[in-house]
Amino acid sequence: MNIKFLSGTKPQGLYSEKLPRFIDIVCDFKRPKVPNIEDSLRKNILSLASLKKLPKGASVGITAGSRGISGYCDILKIAGELLRSQGLKPFAIPAMGSHGGGTAEGRREILKGMGITEKSCGIPIRGGDSYVKIGTLPNGITVYTDREALGADGIIIFNRIKPHTDFEGTHESGLLKMTAVGLGGPQGAAQIHSMGIKGLKECIIPAAKKIFSAIHLMAGLGIVENSAGETAIIKAFEADEIIDGEKKLLKIAKKLHPSLPAGNIDLLVVDRMGKEISGTGMDTHVIGRKVIRFEHESEKPRITRIVVLDLTRQSKGNAAGLALADIITERFFKKIDFDAFYFNAITSTFIDRGKIPVVVKNDREAFALAIKSAWVRAPERARIIRIKDTLSLERMSVSEDVYRSIAGNKSISKKGGFYNLRFDARGNLVR
Numbered sequence: 001m002n003i004k005f006l007s008g009t010k011p012q013g014l015y016s017e018k019l020p021r022f023i024d025i026v027c028d029f030k031r032p033k034v035p036n037i038e039d040s041l042r043k044n045i046l047s048l049a050s051l052k053k054l055p056k057g058a059s060v061g062i063t064a065g066s067r068g069i070s071g072y073c074d075i076l077k078i079a080g081e082l083l084r085s086q087g088l089k090p091f092a093i094p095a096m097g098s099h100g101g102g103t104a105e106g107r108r109e110i111l112k113g114m115g116i117t118e119k120s121c122g123i124p125i126r127g128g129d130s131y132v133k134i135g136t137l138p139n140g141i142t143v144y145t146d147r148e149a150l151g152a153d154g155i156i157i158f159n160r161i162k163p164h165t166d167f168e169g170t171h172e173s174g175l176l177k178m179t180a181v182g183l184g185g186p187q188g189a190a191q192i193h194s195m196g197i198k199g200l201k202e203c204i205i206p207a208a209k210k211i212f213s214a215i216h217l218m219a220g221l222g223i224v225e226n227s228a229g230e231t232a233i234i235k236a237f238e239a240d241e242i243i244d245g246e247k248k249l250l251k252i253a254k255k256l257h258p259s260l261p262a263g264n265i266d267l268l269v270v271d272r273m274g275k276e277i278s279g280t281g282m283d284t285h286v287i288g289r290k291v292i293r294f295e296h297e298s299e300k301p302r303i304t305r306i307v308v309l310d311l312t313r314q315s316k317g318n319a320a321g322l323a324l325a326d327i328i329t330e331r332f333f334k335k336i337d338f339d340a341f342y343f344n345a346i347t348s349t350f351i352d353r354g355k356i357p358v359v360v361k362n363d364r365e366a367f368a369l370a371i372k373s374a375w376v377r378a379p380e381r382a383r384i385i386r387i388k389d390t391l392s393l394e395r396m397s398v399s400e401d402v403y404r405s406i407a408g409n410k411s412i413s414k415k416g417g418f419y420n421l422r423f424d425a426r427g428n429l430v431r
């Protein structure tokens with residue numbers, strides 16, 4: 001797809017040359033951290049009663065999703081080593097619904113992009129290519145699961161537990177969703193998403209329960225991360241503890257969830273978005289936007305314009321959540337794989353998120369257009385926050401006006417003094 005940019009015909013004054021000064025800040029969020037990942041995994045996994053019930057040589061599948069969990073490969077590798085030490089045969093199952101373009105090869109590419117391969121994590125990767133219908137919910141939704149999961153002697157459902165980007169409930173993004181949507185593959189994901197938000201709210205728990213009954217469910221392994229994306233909690237659950245256990249960890253995860261330091265912003269600049277950062281590319285709780293028809297948007301933060309400069313390599317062209325942005329750059333646009341992007345957007349049924357924002361040639365034009373269209377009368381006083389991504393909120397840059405309004409916050413400290421943004425000959429930010 002080609003795009004033609006304005007050349008010499010831009011409306012007079014559209015791109016103001018004035019930008020505010022910026023300053024770098026550090027936000028001191030609550031930051032509990034697991035001191036030793038390997039020790040915690042050993043304690044949790046080896047204490048499972050279900051582990052001792054499996055015979056030597058039994059196969060144990062561990063779910064591997066598409067989210068960028070901190071130390072993902074290391075966790076899978078250590079878990080695999082612990083299971084092997086008990087005479088078991090571990091393997092990883094790609095469990096990511098419609099991600100990866102809905103193909104086995106695409107799912108493996110997603111894992112590879114996060115550094116997860118058979119060589120790096122030390123265990124085979126099986127499944128992700130065949131799904132079996134195992135039943136129907138009372139509302140008519142058909143439940144599917146991975147054929148490899150059905151054939152395994154034991155399954156460990158592994159995932160990060162966090163607030164979901166689309167809905168609120170007792171169980172959001174975690175072990176049950178990994179089971180119902182992740183293990184359900186493209187067919188299972190499409191069934192649940194066919195009911196929109198209602199499907200996510202009402203079908204995940206019963207669908208997960210049906211899958212639990214169909215597979216040899218061994219345990220759940222939940223991770224909660226802190227505001228810096230570090231592992232704050234590791235908790236293994238026996239099969240009958242998973243539902244209540246996830247509910248408790250979600251409450252903790254919500255308390256640890258970071259936010260922007262200011263509630264009213266003219267412009268949020270996000271250096272990158274991607275599937276490994278959030279299912280919607282950017283965390284909707286951070287930016288205050290969902291872009292789902294008939295769903296209310298958050299009151300805070302109130303952001304007039306959102307600019308996204310780039311798409312992560314790990315996304316493999318899937319620009320899920322693209323319409324959460326108002327403006328993107330040409331380099332971002334050229335990285336979009338519309339087959340992968342639209343497959344994901346259509347499966348979710350939230351096709352409003354598949355709309356394309358305004359595309360500009362470079363970072364400088366993105367800043368200028370955003371400020372102009374945010375109705376800022378004095379550009380040098382524009383309230384702007386720039387972040388790396390919505391998972392990285394400890395360090396950011398803020399404009400002078402934003403800093404003046406948050407300077408009294410004791411959890412915020414400045415790094416250095418005020419400076420002007422610099423752009424290279426191509427009009428892109430000098431990092």
